[in-house]
Amino acid sequence: MHVSTDILTWLAVVLTLGIFSFLWKDNPFYKFCEHLFVGVAAGYTICVTWHNSVYPDLITPLFGQGQLLFSIPLLLGLCYFARFIPRVSWLIRFPMAFVLGWASGVAIPAALQADVLRQVQGTFLTPSIFARWDVFLWALISFVGVVSSILYFFFSREHKGALKLASETGIIFLMVGFGASFGYTVMARMSLLIGRFQFLLRDWLGVIR
Amino acid sequence: MRFFQTLLRIDRRIIYLVVAGLVMLPLVRPLGLGVTSGPRAQVLFDVIDSLPSGKTVLISVDFDPASMPELYPMMAAVMRHAFARDLKVLICGLWVTGPGLADRALSEIPPEYGKEYGKDVVYLGWKAGVDAVILGMGENIKSVFPVDYQGHPLESLPMMNEVAKLRDIPIAVIFSAGDPGYRDWIRYGQTRYGLRVSAGITAVSAADAYPYLQTGQLTGLLAGMKGGAEYEILVQKSGYSNAYMPAVAAMDSQSLAHVVIMLLVIVGNVAYFATRKRGA
Amino acid sequence: MKRNIPLVVCLVMGVSMMVQFFVPHPVSVAYYELTTRWFRIVAAFALVLGTGSLIMYHSDKIQRKRQGWFYSVVTILAFVATAVIGLGWGIKRGTILQDVIFSNILVPLNASMFAILAFYMASAAYRAFRARTKEASLLLIAAFVVMLGMVPLGANLPFRLPALVLLTVGVAVGIYLAVRNQNWRGVLVLGLLWVLLGLAVRFLFAPRFGAVAEQVLSYPNMAAKRAIVLGVALGAVATSLKVILGIERGWLGGGKS
Numbered sequence: 001m002h003v004s005t006d007i008l009t010w011l012a013v014v015l016t017l018g019i020f021s022f023l024w025k026d027n028p029f030y031k032f033c034e035h036l037f038v039g040v041a042a043g044y045t046i047c048v049t050w051h052n053s054v055y056p057d058l059i060t061p062l063f064g065q066g067q068l069l070f071s072i073p074l075l076l077g078l079c080y081f082a083r084f085i086p087r088v089s090w091l092i093r094f095p096m097a098f099v100l101g102w103a104s105g106v107a108i109p110a111a112l113q114a115d116v117l118r119q120v121q122g123t124f125l126t127p128s129i130f131a132r133w134d135v136f137l138w139a140l141i142s143f144v145g146v147v148s149s150i151l152y153f154f155f156s157r158e159h160k161g162a163l164k165l166a167s168e169t170g171i172i173f174l175m176v177g178f179g180a181s182f183g184y185t186v187m188a189r190m191s192l193l194i195g196r197f198q199f200l201l202r203d204w205l206g207v208i209r
Numbered sequence: 210m211r212f213f214q215t216l217l218r219i220d221r222r223i224i225y226l227v228v229a230g231l232v233m234l235p236l237v238r239p240l241g242l243g244v245t246s247g248p249r250a251q252v253l254f255d256v257i258d259s260l261p262s263g264k265t266v267l268i269s270v271d272f273d274p275a276s277m278p279e280l281y282p283m284m285a286a287v288m289r290h291a292f293a294r295d296l297k298v299l300i301c302g303l304w305v306t307g308p309g310l311a312d313r314a315l316s317e318i319p320p321e322y323g324k325e326y327g328k329d330v331v332y333l334g335w336k337a338g339v340d341a342v343i344l345g346m347g348e349n350i351k352s353v354f355p356v357d358y359q360g361h362p363l364e365s366l367p368m369m370n371e372v373a374k375l376r377d378i379p380i381a382v383i384f385s386a387g388d389p390g391y392r393d394w395i396r397y398g399q400t401r402y403g404l405r406v407s408a409g410i411t412a413v414s415a416a417d418a419y420p421y422l423q424t425g426q427l428t429g430l431l432a433g434m435k436g437g438a439e440y441e442i443l444v445q446k447s448g449y450s451n452a453y454m455p456a457v458a459a460m461d462s463q464s465l466a467h468v469v470i471m472l473l474v475i476v477g478n479v480a481y482f483a484t485r486k487r488g489a
Numbered sequence: 490m491k492r493n494i495p496l497v498v499c500l501v502m503g504v505s506m507m508v509q510f511f512v513p514h515p516v517s518v519a520y521y522e523l524t525t526r527w528f529r530i531v532a533a534f535a536l537v538l539g540t541g542s543l544i545m546y547h548s549d550k551i552q553r554k555r556q557g558w559f560y561s562v563v564t565i566l567a568f569v570a571t572a573v574i575g576l577g578w579g580i581k582r583g584t585i586l587q588d589v590i591f592s593n594i595l596v597p598l599n600a601s602m603f604a605i606l607a608f609y610m611a612s613a614a615y616r617a618f619r620a621r622t623k624e625a626s627l628l629l630i631a632a633f634v635v636m637l638g639m640v641p642l643g644a645n646l647p648f649r650l651p652a653l654v655l656l657t658v659g660v661a662v663g664i665y666l667a668v669r670n671q672n673w674r675g676v677l678v679l680g681l682l683w684v685l686l687g688l689a690v691r692f693l694f695a696p697r698f699g700a701v702a703e704q705v706l707s708y709p710n711m712a713a714k715r716a717i718v719l720g721v722a723l724g725a726v727a728t729s730l731k732v733i734l735g736i737e738r739g740w741l742g743g744g745k746s
Contacts, residue, residue: 043571105506145712177713179631195278
């Protein structure tokens with residue numbers, strides 16, 4: 001065992017154990033670490049936004065290169081801060097209109113193509129599925145699964161008769177899907193814990209080489 | 210009956226201690242279970258392995274320190290693979306907390322292969338805007354990133370002479386912990402510019418990626434720490450790297466952790482039904 | 490005016506970006522590049538606004554001396570210190586922000602916050618995950634298959650025999666209960682289920698847990714997730730259209746002005 005003598009490693013360890021202390025019970029040390037995290041994260045966001053986005057994309061072209069057209073996004077961006085001045089808070093609608101309009105317009109063809117058309121295309125039963133009996137069966141199961149799961153979410157009609165059968169079949173597939181997600185979520189959460197333990201045991205205590 | 214009732218009333222902190230102990234134990238005393246690679250990691254490996262030397266792989270660092278244990282090892286393994294194959298690596302990011310992580314990787318990995326910044330690897334940095342960043346890169350990378358993360362103009366970096374837009378990139382490997390992530394790269398980069406997209410994602414969102422795998426919108430997939438371990442093994446077995454493999458080292462703990470959770474669910478249900486039946 | 494002009498801006502931007510997708514003319518592309526560039530700049534201000542709102546909240550808490558206001562002082566001090574150091578000395582490798590604040594404060598705090606979720610999940614698994622209904626049981630079975638199949642310990646375990654044994658035991662219990670309640674239809678359904686599932690386990694599913702988990706993920710899970718992807722995408726398109734056309738106006742905020 002070779003305990004680290006690096007003060008920064010010890011700082012990281014203290015903060016890690018501070019967060020872990022919440023597992024015993026809520027305490028001032030945990031609250032301190034939690035609020036420290038919020039403040040540092042917000043400060044880091046500001047720094048990265050300034051150095052990576054605002055300075056090279058706005059300050060340099062507008063004030064460094066004299067491209068006056070960039071005063072329009074500058075004004076739009078500044079309108080966001082009107083939110084803090086009640087008398088002119090309605091100005092925030094302009095940047096929001098620009099952002100929402102742009103993002104919505106760009107998203108529609110992209111979502112339709114990637115998330116609707118390609119997904120529907122992937123569901124079709126094509127002649128290639130007849131190559132082998134198990135490929136055929138799985139393709140059929142997938143097709144039935146997609147259709148029945150979609151029909152489960154169709155609430156415009158009462159689930160009776162054929163729709164009820166389809167809906168109940170859909171529930172089976174949805175439960176399998178959620179179960180798979182849960183299984184993977186267990187893996188994810190445990191991985192994050194293992195990562196922290198690797199830091200404590202390797203970088204701090206030197207128990208793992 | 211009293212036994213089952215006692216079981217149900219166990220203090221949660223005892224459960225925490227049991228979990229912590231059983232997760233730490235294999236880290237200190239490995240069980241030697243071994244890791245084999247899966248088909249989805251193999252697909253990505255084969256694609257990168259078959260790229261001609263000198264081509265550029267785009268890596269997007271779309272995660273934060275919370276997802277580091279899952280995504281950082283796989284990102285490191287992909288970078289090592291690319292450098293070992295003499296491919297160039299272009300790094301960017303859509304998450305504001307990504308830059309620090311990318312910077313860390315840049316300090317550790319290129320020197321292992323004697324790779325030079327500006328010639329073999331460039332880090333563009335982070336930009337606000339997600340869709341606008343991807344769409345802008347599709348037209349002209351330099352219009353989105355006039356300077357790199359360190360402030361060098363892109364024109365001054367030799368590597369950027371061969372990569373002007375997304376169509377010049379044979380494959381993008383997106384390491385994402387959620388949104389924004391690989392879905393945005395598929396929606397905007399692939400739909401409009403034909404970018405080939407692969408993904409390394411946290412296990413939480415792995416099950417949701419299968420529709421995109423089935424349609425071919427995703428080329429290969431690294432899911433969670435297991436996916437990282439699979440890629441690390443592939444890179445090591447191909448002789449591309451001898452570096453420490455943190456994801457592989459964690460797999461014994463992962464196995465035990467899963468067994469613990471399953472046992473907790475089973476015991477909890479047995480105790481519940483036993484007390485309920487008797488109670489009724 | 491204060492509501493109509495933003496609505497018009499939203500409409501113009503939305504329609505123009507939708508149309509632009511299909512128009513490769515140089516003017517269209519130039520317009521697209523310009524607006525994309527502006528969007529990135531305005532998006533950066535939105536991030537700053539979010540941070541500003543956070544600081545306002547904590548400042549208010551300190552001013553009014555609400556419960557826990559001392560911790561808000563910690564937040565504000567941490568924010569100011571990080572921002573000053575980062576803005577003044579940069580964010581690259583070798584700077585205090587990267588080497589001290591990011592690597593040894595932000596990373597351990599952020600990572601630990603999510604690491605403790607593993608303990609909560611273990612506690613929830615023990616206390617809350619109950620197979621009370623058939624659907625919940627199916628969910629847990631699928632979860633177990635994935636959990637076992639996705640780790641080295643379980644990936645090579647044989648699947649067929651344990652699955653057949655469990656299936657037979659489960660169906661036998663079900664048939665016993667159905668016979669006791671004289672539910673002959675239930676007996677028939679269970680029998681049929683036993684035959685079909687038994688054949689599937691024997692011939693359709695792979696022999697080992699690892700490959701079975703892969704099959705579960707690639708087919709039934711994929712089908713369910715695809716249905717959700719389709720639904721979400723169509724919903725997103727519908728909502729986007731409503732925003733562009735001014736039907737959805739919640740983003741304008743309240744009040745006549």
